[in-house]
Each structure stands twice: as C-alpha cells, then as structure tokens.
Amino acid sequence: MARRRHRKRIAEQQTGYLAEQPLPSFASTPDEIQRAVERNSIKRGLFFIQNLVSLNFSALIRRVEQLAREYDKEEWAEKASWLWIETDALKALDACQPPVPYPCYFCTPDILIQHPELVMYYRNVAMVSRKVMNDMGLSTSMYEAGQVPPPDVALDLARHFNRMISALVVTNPVTPRRHLEMAYANLGASFDGSWRNEVGRLAYVEVITPLLLHLHSLGHLHSVVYTLKGPVFASGGETLHSRASQELIVDEQTDLEVALRHLEEQRVVYREVRLRNGNRLLLNRQITWYGADGEAYRIGPDLLSSGDGADILWGGELKGGADPAGSDEHWKTATRTFERILLACERTGRPKPPLSFIATILVERVAREAADWLKEGKLVSVYNLTQIAEDPAKQQQFLNDLTTFLGYPAPAG
Numbered sequence: 001m002a003r004r005r006h007r008k009r010i011a012e013q014q015t016g017y018l019a020e021q022p023l024p025s026f027a028s029t030p031d032e033i034q035r036a037v038e039r040n041s042i043k044r045g046l047f048f049i050q051n052l053v054s055l056n057f058s059a060l061i062r063r064v065e066q067l068a069r070e071y072d073k074e075e076w077a078e079k080a081s082w083l084w085i086e087t088d089a090l091k092a093l094d095a096c097q098p099p100v101p102y103p104c105y106f107c108t109p110d111i112l113i114q115h116p117e118l119v120m121y122y123r124n125v126a127m128v129s130r131k132v133m134n135d136m137g138l139s140t141s142m143y144e145a146g147q148v149p150p151p152d153v154a155l156d157l158a159r160h161f162n163r164m165i166s167a168l169v170v171t172n173p174v175t176p177r178r179h180l181e182m183a184y185a186n187l188g189a190s191f192d193g194s195w196r197n198e199v200g201r202l203a204y205v206e207v208i209t210p211l212l213l214h215l216h217s218l219g220h221l222h223s224v225v226y227t228l229k230g231p232v233f234a235s236g237g238e239t240l241h242s243r244a245s246q247e248l249i250v251d252e253q254t255d256l257e258v259a260l261r262h263l264e265e266q267r268v269v270y271r272e273v274r275l276r277n278g279n280r281l282l283l284n285r286q287i288t289w290y291g292a293d294g295e296a297y298r299i300g301p302d303l304l305s306s307g308d309g310a311d312i313l314w315g316g317e318l319k320g321g322a323d324p325a326g327s328d329e330h331w332k333t334a335t336r337t338f339e340r341i342l343l344a345c346e347r348t349g350r351p352k353p354p355l356s357f358i359a360t361i362l363v364e365r366v367a368r369e370a371a372d373w374l375k376e377g378k379l380v381s382v383y384n385l386t387q388i389a390e391d392p393a394k395q396q397q398f399l400n401d402l403t404t405f406l407g408y409p410a411p412a413g
Contacts, residue, residue: 026384027367033324036361036386040199040322047198048191057187060121061180067111068101076102083108084159086166092174104179105169106162109154112143119157120144124183126164129190136160201229201269203320204283206385207303207358208270209260214399215275216256220408222274224248229267245271279307279407287311289348297344301337301355305405314405315341316356320385324363331357331366338378354380354405361386 028036080087085106093100103111107122119140123133133140138157143149149157168182175181215221225247248259260268273281286300289311303316317334338355345352355378357370362384373379381401388395404410 021368021371023364024367024371024382026362026370026382026387027364028324028327028361028384028386032384032386032390033322033361033363035390036322037324040360043202044195047195048188051191052187055120055187057121057183060118063115063118064103064121067103067115071101071103073102076106076108079108084163084166086170089166089169092169096174096176098176100174100176100179105165107158109151109158112149112154112157113151116143116148117146119149121183122158122161122165124186125179126161127168127182127186128161128164129186199320201267203318203360203385204270204302205264205268206320206389207318208273208283209264210395211399211402212260212273213256215273215403215406216250216254218403218408220275220277220403220406221250221256222276223250224270225272225274226263227269227271228263229269275406275408277307277407279305279313281305281406289344289350291347292349295347297340297347299337299341299344301341303358305407307407311350312341312353313407314354314356314380316358316405319357319359322360322386324361327359327361327363327366330359331362331369335373338373342378356381356383356401356405358383358385360384 076083076085077087077090080090083106085102089105090102093102093105105125107118112119112122123130123140123144130140130144138153138160140157143153143157172178212221212224225245227245248254248263250256270283271285272283275281282304284300284302285304286298287304289297289299291297299312299315301312301315302318303314305313305315307313315338317337319330319334321330334357338357341355342352344350357373357379359366362370362382367382370379370382374382383398388398400411
C-alpha cells in the first residue's frame with residue numbers, strides 16, 4: 001500500500017511538471033548563462049589589467065626598492081615617533097627573514113616631496129581609498145598625478161599613512177612581500193568597485209552601438225550626445241570623468257563605425273540620440289511630471305524615447321552583468337521603475353507607453369514573471385542580450401523594434 005502511494009505521488013509530480021508552462025523563448029539556458037559569465041569574466045580581467053598597466057604600479061615599486069637600498073636605518077629609528085611609526089612595527093620588519101627595509105612600508109615627508117607619485121603607493125599599502133583620504137581632508141589625487149605636496153601636507157600624509165600601516169603591521173603577520181600583497185589587494189578592491197559601474201556602461205554600449213549603426217544605415221540618425229570617462233583609470237582606481245557633453249553630428253560622409261570605435265577607446269557614456277524625425281532617445285535621464293494637485297512624479301527608465309507630442313513614446317530598463325544571482329534583483333529594480341511610470345501616467349492623465357525589459361541573462365523565475373507581465377500588458381517586449389549577441393536574426397529584430405519605438409514605421413515584410 002505504501003509503495004502504491006509513493007508511486008502515485010511520483011506520478012502526480014511528473015504530471016505537474018508536464019503541465020507546467022514551457023519557458024519563454026527569452027529565458028536564459030544554462031549554456032547561455034555559462035557563456036555570458038565567461039564573457040563577463042574576460043571583460044573584467046581585461047579591465048583590471050588595462051588599469052594596472054595604466055597606473056604603471058610596477059614603476060612605483062621599483063622606485064621604492066631603490067629607496068630601500070639607500071635609506072639610513074638608524075635615522076629612521078630615531079624619527080619613528082615623529083613620523084608616527086610604532087617601534088613595534090619596525091621591530092616586526094627587522095624580525096622578518098630576510099629583514100624588510102623600512103621604506104617598503106613607511107614613508108617620510110621628504111620621500112613624498114621628492115617622489116609625489118609614491119603617495120599612491122603608500123596609500124595603497126595603508127589600504128585606504130582616495131575617497132577616505134578626501135573624507136579626512138587630505139586629498140591625494142593631485143599628488144598621485146605628480147604635483148609636489150607642500151611640506152606641511154607631505155608631513156600630514158606621511159604621518160597618517162604611517163599610523164595606519166603601523167597598526168596593520170603590528171596586528172598581522174609580516175612577510176618580506178606582504179607590503180605588495182596589501183597594495184595590490186587595495187588596488188583590486190578599488191578596481192572592483194569601479195568595475196560595477198563599468199558593467200552598466202558596457203551594457204549601454206552593447207545596445208547603443210549597433211542601434212546607432214542601424215539608424216545611420218536607414219538615414220534616421222542626426223547626432224549623438226555623449227561624455228567621455230577617459231581610456232582607463234587616472235590613478236588609484238578612480239576615473240577622470242569629463243562631464244562636459246559633446247555632440248557628434250552625423251551626415252552621409254560620417255564613417256560612423258570608426259567614430260564609435262574611437263569614442264569607445266575613450267570609454268564613452270552615451271547621453272542622448274537625436275533622430276531626424278525630431279524624436280530623441282534619452283539614456284539614464286530622470287523627468288518629472290506633475291498631477292492636477294501639483295504632486296510631482298519623478299520617473300527615470302534607463303532608456304526613454306521622447307518626442308515633441310509626448311513625454312514618453314517608449315521606456316526600457318537595461319540590466320547588464322552576468323551574475324545569475326543578480327538577475328532577480330535586476331528584475332525587481334526594473335519592475336519598481338515600471339510601476340512608477342505606470343502610476344505616474346495614471347495620476348497625470350497620460351497614456352501608458354510601451355515598456356521593455358532588456359537583460360544580459362534572465363533566469364527561470366525572472367523569465368516566467370516577465371512573461372506574466374507581457375500577458376498582463378504591462379510590458380510590450382522582453383529581450384535577452386546574450387541571445388541577441390549570438391543570433392543575428394534576433395539582433396535584427398531587436399534593432400527593428402527599437403527603431404519602431406523611436407517613432408519610425410516597422411520595416412515592410
């Protein structure tokens with residue numbers, strides 16, 4: 001009897017599985033997720049390596065090694081208290097086998113004045129970010145870029161670095177290479193934080209670059225408004241971001257592919273796409289509507305198509321990144337944005353615009369919920385960027401759809 005009941009339960013479960021709706025076509029397969037993760041990992045690795053090369057951190061290490069061959073150990077010991085270096089920290093360096101030269105960890109004002117670029121090295125050995133230094137009232141950006149600090153500033157910087165490094169040396173085991181591990185660990189943390197911002201920028205580029213080329217081929221593109229972050233990090237893992245907007249006017253003679261490649265080398269941030277029909281595609285832009293009672297409704301989809309006769313012709317949420325664990329959170333963030341748009345339309349008497357969800361990956365639960373939103377009419381389309389990148393037919397359909405959302409008629413056939 002028990003065995004029959006068990007078989008019955010198994011049969012019921014199997015029937016339930018068979019009755020379950022098939023996954024939407026835009027759901028990510030395990031293989032697609034794996035490929036997306038691999039591509040993301042390669043991009044991340046290249047991002048880190050390019051910035052290490054740009055910083056030329058190895059040159060700073062060579063400079064420190066040269067200082068380590070020339071310093072006066074007794075003089076350093078005498079000035080330790082004045083430099084805010086703990087005696088126990090120096091003893092820990094002496095106890096290493098082989099002993100570690102003091103300049104590998106600690107600095108003097110003279111070192112920072114003679115070699116201001118080493119501010120970056122000692123800040124990273126102290127495992128502190130430039131932002132934290134700014135919060136302390138000791139900005140290091142200009143000195144890491146080569147500007148000589150005044151004597152009083154050099155003393156303040158040296159003392160704060162030495163005090164922080166002393167605490168790390170005294171409370172943790174020291175090895176002859178630990179200072180390098182500390183510096184590179186701090187650099188990595190800084191790079192990783194900026195990489196999270198880069199993921200979003202790259203997602204925009206992945207969508208906008210082919211769209212611009214497509215619009216240009218149809219004669220629809222008028223110009224592109226953008227800013228530039230610069231090719232790589234300026235120093236310490238933080239960018240020199242030019243906030244001044246620039247505009248690329250496009251005509252029949254424009255070699256757009258070359259122009260866009262040049263912009264991407266400077267890490268372009270697209271702001272606006274202007275079309276010949278007078279409509280615009282706004283990126284990462286917030287707008288405000290007011291209801292009859294004067295209440296403000298602020299909305300800001302990642303992508304927003306706007307025209308003279310309407311505030312929003314179309315809105316899209318774009319989510320890059322290939323971490324499957326983050327897919328659900330991306331969907332939640334997007335739906336909150338969509339709900340705000342729909343509520344704002346209702347409260348201000350505006351027609352509800354078509355909305356789209358665009359993501360690098362869509363795990364099963366997200367794909368099923370997105371499909372429900374499509375059935376309910378809250379969304380007009382859902383796109384999987386990994387599938388679009390791998391399937392020319394899907395990419396063409398995606399570009400055709402976006403062109404339609406921008407106010408142009410759908411292609412014949």
